Amino acid sequence: MKKSYYLFLLALTTLLACETDFDVNATWKETAVIYGLLDQTVDTQRIIIYKAFLGQESAYTMAQEADSFHYAEGDLEVFLYGLDNNGDTVQKIELEYQITNNRFSTGFDTIFSTEYSVEYFTAESLNQSLTYHLYVRNVVSNYVARSTTNLIEPLEINPGFTDEITFFKNNEYRIxxxxxxxxxxGKIYKPFMRFYYYEKNILTNEVVRKYIDLSFPQMYSQSISGNQNMELAITGENFFYFIKNSINENLNVLRINAKDLEDGFVGYDYWSGGIDFYFLVGGEAISQYIEINNLPSIIFQDPPTYTNIENGLGVFSSRLNAESIGKFxxxxxxxxxxxxxxxxxxxFIEP
Incomplete structure (x- = not known):
C-alpha cells in the first residue's frame, strides 16, 4: 500500500490531458470510465466510475454480465487529495460507494456517454485554494487511474445600478x-433566467407560486486566467415570447410576476422580486470534453474520444454555481x- 501511495504522489506531478482513440473489441484491458465535476458551492461531490468495454467480445454481449460493467462495492478505493501551492497534501478524502439510478448531468449542453448505477461521493467541504487529485485503485487487480483539477474561483456578476429590469419602455422593446x-x-459559462409568477384561481381562490427558466447558449472565455469582461444581451422580444410560449392560457386564473408576496395578491407594493439569474461555470477540461464530444451517444457505442483521465477514460474537472437574485x-x-x-x-395583472 505504501509503495502504491508513493507512486501516486510521484505521478501527481506528471498528470497530462490526452486525446485517445480506442478499439472496443481489442484484447481485454481493465479501463475505468470516470466522470466527475468538483463544485465547492454544493453539499455533496459525486464521481461516477464504471468499466469500459475493452475486450474480445462485443460490447452488447459484455453488457449482459454485471461484473463486466460495474465495479462491486469494495473493489475500488477512491480518494481525493487536496494539495497546496507547495505540493503538500493538506486534505485527504475517501469517497463512499452508493447505488443510484440517476443519470450524470453536467448542466451544460452535452450528453455524457452512459447511464450509470454506481457513484462515489463525499459530503466533506472542499478548499478553494487547493488543487484536487483523484486517485482510483482496484484493490483486487491493483489497477490505478488518476486525474487532477483546480476549483473555479467565485464568479463576479455585475449588479448594475439597480435591481430593476426593463424590457419595454416608451412603446419600444429594450435590451x-x-x-x-x-x-x-473557469472556461465555459451557461446563464439562466428564472421568471417567478403567482397564479390565483378565481373559482377556488387558491394561490400557487410557479416559475419558468429561460436557458441561454453557453459561452466561452478566452482563457482560464479570469477577469475577462463577458456579456449576454437579452432582447425584449425574446423575453415576451419566452413567457408566451412557456405558460398556457387559462381564463380561470389571474397572474402576477413576483417571487414573494408580503401581503395579499393584488397590491403591487407588496410584490417582491420576480427575476433571478443563475450561472453554471465549467472548468477547462469539461469545456474541452464538450467541444470534442458534443454528439449524442449511448451505452453500447464507442468510449469517448477525449479524456483527461490517466490510464482511463472520461473527464474529471470542476463546476461552479453562481447567482444574481432579487431582480424585478x-x-x-x-x-x-x-x-x-x-x-x-x-x-397577468397590471400594476
Missing part, C-alpha cells in the same frame, strides 16, 4: 445586458406583460 467577469479556472421588472415592462400584444392572453 437587458447581463454582465460578469470570468472566473479564474419595471412598471412599463409589467404593464406590457399584462396588456401587450404578445402576452395579453395570459391574464
Amino acid at each position: 437587458h445586458r447581463l454582465r460578469w467577469s470570468s472566473s479564474t479556472f 421588472l419595471d412598471i412599463q415592462t409589467l404593464t406590457e406583460l399584462a396588456n401587450g400584444e404578445i402576452t395579453s392572453e395570459l391574464n
Whole structure:
C-alpha cells in the first residue's frame, strides 16, 4: 500500500490531458470510465466510475454480465487529495460507494456517454485554494487511474445600478445586458433566467407560486486566467415570447410576476422580486470534453474520444454555481406583460 501511495504522489506531478482513440473489441484491458465535476458551492461531490468495454467480445454481449460493467462495492478505493501551492497534501478524502439510478448531468449542453448505477461521493467541504487529485485503485487487480483539477474561483456578476429590469419602455422593446467577469479556472459559462409568477384561481381562490427558466447558449472565455469582461444581451422580444410560449392560457386564473408576496395578491407594493439569474461555470477540461464530444451517444457505442483521465477514460474537472437574485421588472415592462400584444392572453395583472 505504501509503495502504491508513493507512486501516486510521484505521478501527481506528471498528470497530462490526452486525446485517445480506442478499439472496443481489442484484447481485454481493465479501463475505468470516470466522470466527475468538483463544485465547492454544493453539499455533496459525486464521481461516477464504471468499466469500459475493452475486450474480445462485443460490447452488447459484455453488457449482459454485471461484473463486466460495474465495479462491486469494495473493489475500488477512491480518494481525493487536496494539495497546496507547495505540493503538500493538506486534505485527504475517501469517497463512499452508493447505488443510484440517476443519470450524470453536467448542466451544460452535452450528453455524457452512459447511464450509470454506481457513484462515489463525499459530503466533506472542499478548499478553494487547493488543487484536487483523484486517485482510483482496484484493490483486487491493483489497477490505478488518476486525474487532477483546480476549483473555479467565485464568479463576479455585475449588479448594475439597480435591481430593476426593463424590457419595454416608451412603446419600444429594450435590451437587458447581463454582465460578469470570468472566473479564474473557469472556461465555459451557461446563464439562466428564472421568471417567478403567482397564479390565483378565481373559482377556488387558491394561490400557487410557479416559475419558468429561460436557458441561454453557453459561452466561452478566452482563457482560464479570469477577469475577462463577458456579456449576454437579452432582447425584449425574446423575453415576451419566452413567457408566451412557456405558460398556457387559462381564463380561470389571474397572474402576477413576483417571487414573494408580503401581503395579499393584488397590491403591487407588496410584490417582491420576480427575476433571478443563475450561472453554471465549467472548468477547462469539461469545456474541452464538450467541444470534442458534443454528439449524442449511448451505452453500447464507442468510449469517448477525449479524456483527461490517466490510464482511463472520461473527464474529471470542476463546476461552479453562481447567482444574481432579487431582480424585478419595471412598471412599463409589467404593464406590457399584462396588456401587450404578445402576452395579453395570459391574464397577468397590471400594476
